[in-house]
Amino acid sequence: xxxxxxxxxxxxxxxxxxxxxxxxxxxxxxxxxxxxxxxxxxxxxxxxxxxxxxxxxxxxxxxxxxxxxxxxxxxxxxxxxxxxxxxxxxxxxxxxxxxxxxxxxxxxxxxxxxxxxxxxxxxxxxxxxxxxxxxxxxxxxxxxxxxxxxxxxxxxxxxxx
Numbered sequence: 159x160x161x162x163x164x165x166x167x168x169x170x171x172x173x174x175x176x177x178x179x180x181x182x183x184x185x186x187x188x189x190x191x192x193x194x195x196x197x198x199x200x201x202x203x204x205x206x207x208x209x210x211x212x213x214x215x216x217x218x219x220x221x222x223x224x225x226x227x228x229x230x231x232x233x234x235x236x237x238x239x240x241x242x243x244x245x246x247x248x249x250x251x252x253x254x255x256x257x258x259x260x261x262x263x264x265x266x267x268x269x270x271x272x273x274x275x276x277x278x279x280x281x282x283x284x285x286x287x288x289x290x291x292x293x294x295x296x297x298x299x300x301x302x303x304x305x306x307x308x309x310x311x312x313x314x315x316x317x318x319x
Contacts, residue, residue, distance in 0.1 A: 165282035167258065171196050172280070173203050174245040174272050176311050178214040181270035185280040196248070200241035208237075211309045230308050237308070243301035245270075245315055249281045258283040263295035265315050 170187040171194065186199045208230070215226040230237070247262035258281070266272055278284040297316035305311060 165279065167282040167286065169249050169251055169258070170194075170281055171199050171248050172246060172277060173199065174266055174270060175203060175207055176244070176313055176315070177207070177210050181272055183272050183276060183280065185277070187281060196246055197241045201238065204237060215310070226308070226310075233304065233308060236304065240298070240301035240304060242298045243305045243316075245295075245297060247277075247295055249277075249283065249287075252288065256286065258287045260287050260289045261292040261295055262289065263293070263297060264291040265297055267315065270315075 166189065168187040168189040170185060170189075170191070172186065173184045173196075175182050175184060184199070184203050186194050186202070188194070191199075212223075212227065212230070216223045218226070245263060245265040247260055250259050250261070251257075252259050260274075260277065260283075266274075274287075274289060275284060278287050281287075299316045302314075302316040306314070
């Protein structure tokens with residue numbers, strides 16, 4: 159087993175998305191992507207998300223797949239705009255520039271198996287992060303319901319608010 163050098167700290171944004179096999183952390187570090195925001199990152203997440211789900215839905219047979227594909231295709235514009243459907247957050251430097259603030263909607267549950275530690279490690283901020291719930295990052299229940307319906311996702315994560 160080799161030790162990996164510590165990751166340099168970076169600001170950025172992240173999503174926690176539901177795939178057929180479980181939840182997946184998707185990170186976008188500013189030192190890699192520039193000062194990209196959540197809506198722009200969603201477009202980067204959506205393509206592989208849809209590809210993975212379409213491959214899963216294809217297992218239901220050609221007729222069912224055609225129905226799923228048609229429904230998804232009809233809602234594609236809305237899906238692109240639904241950047242706030244899944245749990246997400248933003249990592250920013252604190253006022254002292256040594257610590258970081260992780261703003262999130264409070265929806266990352268233990269059952270997702272994405273611990274805070276994993277998110278902190280992805281941004282190189284472990285031990286230097288303060289987690290703050292912010293309602294601006296709470297998932298939009300209408301958008302989450304649309305995703306669940308189109309991709310047959312059983313999990314419910316959003317504030318039904």
